Amino acid sequence: MPYMKAGKTDDEVFEENKQASQQHAEDFPKPKKTKREKLVEDDHAPLIYDPQYILMVNRLKKYFPIKGGMISKTVGHVKAVDGVSFNLKRGTTMGLVGESGCGKTTLGRVILRLSGEKTAGQVLFNGQEVYDLSPKEMRAMRTKMQIIFQDPFSSLSPRLPVGEIIGEAVREHGIVSSAEFDDYIDGVMDNCGLQPFHKDRYPHEFSGGQRQRICIARALALNPEFVVCDEPVSALDVSIQAQIINLLRELQEKYKLTYLFISHDLSVVEHISDSVGVMYLGNLVEYGSTENIFSRPLHPYTEALFSAIPVPDPDAKMNRIILKGSIPSPANPPKGCKFHTRCEKCMEICKYAAPEWTEVEQGHFCACHLYNDAAADQRAAQAMEAAKREGVAPEKEEEAL
């Protein structure tokens, strides 16, 4: 007995309801679910993969939201990495220098996809966009790209013995068979200046220097192709620093490793790197070969940074450019050139127009209005006029802190 309602069959009732709901949908359209608005446009031209480069970074940006107010609304963004481009040749070392808070560490982590999604830009590792990989593919990729963390005190689990800290990932990724496992770990530890009896100890039993060796051993145990060294020797003593630097170089020659060497110790960077990038407030301000950068620094920031290096010679004449103040907040960076508040050679144009990334010499890039060609000068002048029309006030002279 089919269900009857006012003489209608099931199908008719169904049809009626369907029409009614359609009508309802037309009368009260649901707000369309839009994709969340992109924070910034991807304004880069897509990269073409060049096999000589293991890593290509193009206009990479990473912004962190600042939450505020009662409902954790996003009130602003910390522009930790703000449009960085460079290419890293296979088997070479790139040094990355800059003051703390300039985004060097964030850049290293964003390249390894360790801090969430990027905001814009491209990271090509062996021609593969890192951010397009599925979690499973990413996991496999992780053995190829490793990181040595900055702080040896917080990057080691206090509950695992050292042998397990180093060996955990080796076992997980199946780098060696279980029969060779112990010998392999011993070998890795020996390479990094640790002794076999350290294996059963826990991180708290080690000094800072030795902990950093454990971190290095952990990263190198996976036979990576590319290692981000995030201040690996800052916590070590001078003589051990030398051992570690030599070790890193030996391993580089042996396994054709590529390093991104982040450090604020410029003498170490000069020693180990083939090319150097100088970062300031989320931007690369200068990039070039080590010889070029150290013999002919172009950007005023690079000059100031290099003049501050202490020289182990009591008679050395200090021709020091002491920068005033400290690095401005990356949440609210100065307009125009970000360095103009502390720059000795600041010009009118620097306060309004951001400088372009120009190749001043072969392979030596710099972002500074001092090295603009005529066309770039014109563009900058136009940008300055536009900014002035809009009434953008130049930054107030920051109080000398």
Added chain:
Amino acid sequence: MAKKKQEGYLSAREARRISRENRRITNGFEKQRKRKNVPEEEYLTRMHDANNSVEFDDLHTYFFTDAGTVKAVDGVSFDVPIGKTVGVVGESGCGKSVTSLSLMQLLQRPQGQVVSGQIRLNLGDKAYDVTKAPNEVLQKLRGNYVSMIFQEPMTALNPVFRIGEQINEVIELHDGEGKSAEDIKGRTIELLKMVGIANSEGVYSMFPHELSGGMRQRVVIAMALACNPKVIIADEPTTALDVTIQAQILDILRQLKDRINSSIMFITHDLGVIAEMADYVVVMYAGRIVEKGTADDIFHHPAHPYTIGLMASKPVVGKKIDKLYSIPGKVPNPINMPNYCYFKDRCEMCVEGCEGAYPEMISLSDTHKVSCYRYYGKEGE
């Protein structure tokens, strides 16, 4: 059984025995220290040279740990002249921080004890041996005569008090007699200005987390200078800072030293910083001084193989080398120090005499002293 063969293995019985022994020794020291109304004669002493503000004389500071006795400082003697900067260089664990903590008497007690030796502190008209002085006297010495700038500005400040309160406290405790609250606040703000903080009124009411590392280090320096101390111990004051900020801080320290005419004992492992700051340099290795002299002696004529190795292992901007020199081996285990030269096992310049006992300090010139067998028979050259 396998475990027993490992280095550093202790049986439970052995550990208990050591621990009992340690308690007996440290209790003795603590008893000595806890006496009330110690007469001044006991710690009153005389400076060997009135131009020195501190004299370390054969200082031995040991730590009685459950694994054995660690001779952290083992016979260290050097002087800090008035108005000069003495740099103490060495790797971590060589005893440079323990030397300075012995002067402050801030050792981790009861395990850490000054076992023998003197630290003579010049107070102008008299001199005290701080290793024997009771706590009440030390309380008056710290801050007023000796003060310390600690290594990590992040942890040296209390996160729950405002900057102003923390500096006020120092002044109140050590120099606060007859001063009103306004006076003290005025002094604090003056200090903040002195270390180059422009917005000193604002910083006065800020919390440490609101400041950057360089600013915090300035606050710590201001705190150390609050009572115009005669001796400032700077324990790696710039290690945690950027080069640009480091340059600023070193600049401030140099200016302030001249302004209040005090001596600085500058502890660091950065030879570049030492070269820039120090008049005299002391090189320490495994709890002993291996070489000391003027900055010129040490940097232009380094004598001890360790000093030479240390200098060669640091890359220098502008000098291209293929491979850094690295000192082979490791620092010996501080619990079982060898009975020959501590550096012998890592030394590449050994001579025949090195088999013998630990070498004595010998003078190469009036100021330059080294403890190495290579220079025996070459004194005074």
